[in-house]
Amino acid sequence: MTELVNIPVDSWMLHGIVHCPGLSSGKRVGVVVYHENYNTKFGTHRLFRVLSDRLASAGFYVLRYDDRGMCDSPGIHDLTIADRLADARAAAKFFREVYKLDVVIGWGLCLGATLALHTSASPDPHEQLDALVLCSILADPGIVSLPQFGYERVEVSKLAHEFFLRGNLLRKLLNAPRSFKFWIQKLEVIARRHLQGTPKELGRMKATIGRVGGLLAAYDGPCLMIFGEKDSYLTDFTERVNPGDRLKLKEKPNPPEWVLIEDGDHTFSSREKTEQLFQATLNWLERLPSREQSAVANIASNFQAEQPSAAAD
Amino acid sequence: MKVQYFGDRGRRLFGILDGPSHGARAGLVFCPPFGEEMLTTYARLARWSKQLADSGIAVLRFHPFGTGESGGSFADFHVEGALQDTATAIRYLRHQIGAKPLGLFGLRFGGFLAAQTAIRVSADFLLLWSPVVKLRPYLRELLRTRLTAEAVHLRAAQVTFSTQNMVDDFEAGHSVDILGYEFSPALYHHMTKEFSWPEAPNARNALLLHRSSERPSVASLPQEWTTGETAELKVVADLPFWENYSSVFPQGFADSSQSWLDQTLTHGNREV
Numbered sequence: 001m002t003e004l005v006n007i008p009v010d011s012w013m014l015h016g017i018v019h020c021p022g023l024s025s026g027k028r029v030g031v032v033v034y035h036e037n038y039n040t041k042f043g044t045h046r047l048f049r050v051l052s053d054r055l056a057s058a059g060f061y062v063l064r065y066d067d068r069g070m071c072d073s074p075g076i077h078d079l080t081i082a083d084r085l086a087d088a089r090a091a092a093k094f095f096r097e098v099y100k101l102d103v104v105i106g107w108g109l110c111l112g113a114t115l116a117l118h119t120s121a122s123p124d125p126h127e128q129l130d131a132l133v134l135c136s137i138l139a140d141p142g143i144v145s146l147p148q149f150g151y152e153r154v155e156v157s158k159l160a161h162e163f164f165l166r167g168n169l170l171r172k173l174l175n176a177p178r179s180f181k182f183w184i185q186k187l188e189v190i191a192r193r194h195l196q197g198t199p200k201e202l203g204r205m206k207a208t209i210g211r212v213g214g215l216l217a218a219y220d221g222p223c224l225m226i227f228g229e230k231d232s233y234l235t236d237f238t239e240r241v242n243p244g245d246r247l248k249l250k251e252k253p254n255p256p257e258w259v260l261i262e263d264g265d266h267t268f269s270s271r272e273k274t275e276q277l278f279q280a281t282l283n284w285l286e287r288l289p290s291r292e293q294s295a296v297a298n299i300a301s302n303f304q305a306e307q308p309s310a311a312a313d
Numbered sequence: 314m315k316v317q318y319f320g321d322r323g324r325r326l327f328g329i330l331d332g333p334s335h336g337a338r339a340g341l342v343f344c345p346p347f348g349e350e351m352l353t354t355y356a357r358l359a360r361w362s363k364q365l366a367d368s369g370i371a372v373l374r375f376h377p378f379g380t381g382e383s384g385g386s387f388a389d390f391h392v393e394g395a396l397q398d399t400a401t402a403i404r405y406l407r408h409q410i411g412a413k414p415l416g417l418f419g420l421r422f423g424g425f426l427a428a429q430t431a432i433r434v435s436a437d438f439l440l441l442w443s444p445v446v447k448l449r450p451y452l453r454e455l456l457r458t459r460l461t462a463e464a465v466h467l468r469a470a471q472v473t474f475s476t477q478n479m480v481d482d483f484e485a486g487h488s489v490d491i492l493g494y495e496f497s498p499a500l501y502h503h504m505t506k507e508f509s510w511p512e513a514p515n516a517r518n519a520l521l522l523h524r525s526s527e528r529p530s531v532a533s534l535p536q537e538w539t540t541g542e543t544a545e546l547k548v549v550a551d552l553p554f555w556e557n558y559s560s561v562f563p564q565g566f567a568d569s570s571q572s573w574l575d576q577t578l579t580h581g582n583r584e585v
Contacts, residue, residue, distance in 0.1 A: 004316055015316055017382065038560045040355045042381050045348075045493025049382065071359045072329050074314045269462065269492040 001056075005098070007065055009090035015072040016065035016091065017041065018099065019056035030061040030101040032092050032129070034112030034119075036138075038079075040071040044267045047109070047274060054278050060105075060285075063095045081205045088115040089127040096126055105131045107281065110233070110266065113137035117215050118208065131222040131288060133281055134256075136266050139213060140236040141206040216256070217247040223256040224284040226277060228264025257284060314366075318383075319375075320401050327382035328375040328402065329359075330409065332366025339578050340410040341365065341440070342402045343374040344423035344430070348455065348494055350555040351380060354420060357554065361567050370574065371413075373406040375399075377426075388488055388495040392426075392448070392503035399430040414438065414578060416516070418570075421445050421555055424521075429508060431515040438577060439519035439544075442566050443553070446530050448504040456480075459491045513537035519544040520573045522566055524553065545573070 001022070007014040033048045035041055041064035042049040052062040067087045069077020077083070096104045106116030106129035113134035120129040138144070216223075227234040242249065249255055259280040264273045320326035343362060345351045362372040376383040377398045379390030399417070407415055416438035419427030424444025431439055445451045456476040463472045479489045483501035490496075512535045521538065523531050525548050531539075538544045551565040 038356055038558055039352065040359075042352075044352055046380070046387060047493070050386075071356050072316055074363075076360055076363050265462070267493075271490045271493060271495060274493055 005063075005065075005094075007087075007091055007094045009068060009087055012068035012077070013074055014065045014068060014087055014091065015074070016063055016094075017052075018095075019052045019060075019062040019064075021056050021059045021061060027102040028061060028100060029059070029103045029105065030063065030095050030099060031055055031105045031107050031133075032088075032095055032116070033062060033064045034088060034106060034108035034115045035064070036110035036112050038070075041066055043109070045269055045274070047267065047277075050274070051107070051278060051281070054282075058282060061095070061099055061101060063091060065091050080201055081208045084111075084115055085118055085208070088119045089122050089124070092119050092122075092129055093124065093126045103130045105129060105133065105285075107133040107135070108137070109135045111138045114139070114209060114212055117212060117219065120219060120221065121215050129221075132219070133224045133226065133284065135226040135268075135277065136228065136231055136233050137212065137225065137237065138209055138233065139216075139241045140233070141210040142240065143233075143236055144202065144206050144209050213241050213247050216242075216249060217252075220252070220254055222254065222288050224259065224281070225256045226259045226261065226280055228261050228266060228268055228273065230263055231266040233266060234260075259284070314363075319405050320378075320398070324378050324398070324401075325384040326375055326378060326398055326401060328373055328405065329362075330371065330373050330406070331359075331362045332371040333369065336369075337371035337410050337413055338369045339413050339437075339574070340371045340373070340406045340415040341418050342399065342406055342415070342427075343372060344399055344417060344419035344426040345374070345376065345380070346420045346555060347422035347445075349492070350421055353558050354555050356560060357562055358420065360562065364567070365571075365574075368571070368575075370578075371406065371410050373402055373409075375402040375405075386495070388497050391497060391499040392429075392508050393499075395426055396430055396433065399426050400434045403430070403434050403436070416440060418442075419444060422451070425508075425510070428511050428514070432511050436516045437518070438574075439514055439516040439521075440570055440574070441519070441521045442549075442563075442570075443523050443527055443555075444521065446510050446534060448508060452501065452504040455491055455496075456489075462492060510534065513541065514544045517543060518577050520570065521546050522549045522569055523547075524549060524551065 001020045003018045003020060005016045005018055007016050033041070033052060035043055035048055048064055052064055055062045065087070066073040067079050068083055069075040070079055092104055092106070095101060106119060108114070108116035114137060116129060116132055117134060117137070119127060120132055122128050227237070241247075245251075261268060261273055261276050261280070264276070268274050268277045315330040317328060317330075318325050319328055343358060345358070346354055359374065362374055365372050375398065377390060377395040379385040379387050379394070383398075403415065403417070414437040417427035417430060417436045418440040419425065420442040422445050424441040425446070425448065427439055427441060428444065430436070453476060456479050459479070460472060460474075460476065480501075482489050483496075483498050486498050488495050488497050489501075514537065519538075521531070521544060523546070531546060539546065547569060549565040549569055551563045552561070554561060554563045
C-alpha cells in the first residue's frame with residue numbers, strides 16, 4: 001500500500017510516496033530512499049520503486065520524494081546542493097515524526113548516498129539516520145560536473161592521451177577533418193570553462209562531495225557500502241578517496257561492510273544485478289548490529305521467508 | 314497541482330495535474346517517452362508542464378501501467394495497454410476541464426502514443442516532439458543499447474549474443490532484459506508487427522517539431538502529415554535532450570510549442 005505525502009521544508013513542499021508494510025512488527029522501521037542527481041523518485045529502470053515495494057513487503061516503511069521545485073513537487077526551482085541537503089534532512093525528520101518510526105535507515109544511490117551520509121551527520125537527532133546503505137557512492141569531488149551550467153566533464157589529460165598516445169597519430173591527423181566537429185566541441189567546453197571560471201555552485205557541490213571521506217571516517221553507526229564491480233566510481237573511491245584505507249575505515253570499531261556485485265555497473269542495470277542489490281540490502285538488514293538489531297532482524301527474516309527462490313549470487 | 318492515482322482498480326495509474334482545473338483555457342495530456350528516456354526527460358517535462366499551467370493550460374502528466382509510479386511491473390507494459398491508458402488519461406482530464414479544447418502532447422515514443430491515441434479518442438490538437446515514427450527500428454536501437462552496455466562493461470569478446478538472439482527469444486515467447494527493463498513478447502509483437510504511424514493526424518490541428526537530423530524519418534511520414542492542411546512540421550535547433558540526464562531545458566521546443574499553442578488557442582487563426 002502506498003500513501004502520497006507532502007513534506008514541508010523551508011517555504012517549499014516536497015511530494016513523497018510512502019510504502020507501508022504489509023506485515024505488522026513490534027518496532028516501526030523506515031527506510032528513506034535518496035535518489036541520484038536530477039532524477040525523480042522512481043529511478044533508473046524503476047529501481048527505487050521496485051526496491052521500495054520489496055522492502056515494504058518485508059515489513060519496512062519506505063519513503064521516496066522529489067526535491068523542492070522538481071518533478072512532482074510543486075513549483076519550479078533551480079536546485080542547489082544546499083537545497084538537496086536540506087530536503088534530505090527534512091525528509092528523514094518528517095518520516096520519523098509523522099510515521100512514528102523507531103529506526104530510520106538511509107538508502108542512497110550515487111549522489112543519493114552522499115546525501116544520506118551528510119544527513120546522518122545532522123546535529124538534529126530527529127534528522128539523523130540510524131543506519132546507512134550507500135550504493136555507488138559519489139565520493140570523489142574530481143568527477144563532479146554540472147551539466148546545467150554547460151559544465152560538461154572534459155578531462156584534458158584524457159583528451160591528450162586519446163589524441164597523442166592511442167592509435168596512429170599520423171592517421172588521426174589525416175582523419176582530422178572527419179572528427180573536426182568532435183574536437184571543436186571539446187575545445188569549446190574547455191575554453192568556456194577557462195573563460196567563465198568555475199561556477200560557484202560547482203564549487204559548493206565539490207566541497208560537499210569532498211567531505212564524504214571525512215564523514216565516512218567519523219560515522220560510527222552501521223553502514224553497508226555496495227558497488228558494482230564495473231562501476232568507475234568504485235575505482236574512484238578505492239584509488240582516490242580511500243587508497244590503502246587512508247580513512248582507516250577498517251580500523252573502526254564498527255567498520256562499514258562491503259558488497260561488491262560481480263559485473264555490476266553504476267546503477268545495477270539488469271534484473272539479475274538488481275536482485276543481487278536487493279538481496280544484499282535485505283541480508284545486511286537482517287544482520288544489522290547494535291541497537292537497531294532487534295527492530296530490523298524480525299522484519300528481515302520475515303522477508304527471507306517470503307522470498308525463498310530469490311538468488312543473491 | 315494535484316497528484317493522485319486514477320483509472321480502474323486493477324489498472325491504477327499515477328498522474329499529476331498541473332494547473333487550474335477550473336478556468337483553464339485548454340487541457341493537454343502528456344504522453345511520456347519510453348524507458349530511460351522517460352526518466353532522463355522527467356524533470357524537464359515536469360518543468361515545462363508547470364510553465365504551461367502558469368499560462369492557463371491544465372496539463373495531466375501520467376505514467377502508463379507498468380511504468381513509473383503506476384501499478385504493475387514493466388513486464389506488463391505494452392503498446393496496446395499504453396494506448397488504453399492514454400485514453401483513460403484523456404477521459405480523466407476531460408472530466409476536469411469540461412468542454413475546453415483538449416490536446417495530446419508526446420515526446421519520442423510518447424509522440425507515437427499521442428498520434429495513435431488520436432485515432433481512437435477525439436483530440437482537438439496534437440503536439441509532437443521528435444516522435445518515433447517507426448517502432449521496429451526504434452526497438453532495434455533499444456536492443457542494441459544492451460549490446461553496447463555489455464561491450465563497455467565486459468570485454469567485447471565476452472559478449473556472446475546479438476540482437477538476433479534477443480529477437481529469437483521474443484519469437485519463442487520469452488521476455489528479454491534490456492538494462493533492467495523486462496521487455497515482454499507482447500511489447501515486441503506490438504512494436505514490430507501490430508502498430509504503425511497513422512495515415513493522418515486525426516486532430517484539427519497538429520504541430521510536429523523535429524531536429525534537422527530527423528529529416529529522413531519525417532520524410533517517411535504519410536502525405537497527410539507533410540502536405541495536409543491540419544499538420545505543421547517545423548525544425549527546432551535543440552539538442553536531443555532525451556539522450557542525457559542534464560537539466561538543460563529544451564527551450565527551442567518549448568518556445569515553438571508555446572507560441573503555436575497561443576496562436577491556436579487564443580488568436581483563433583486555427584480555430585479549435
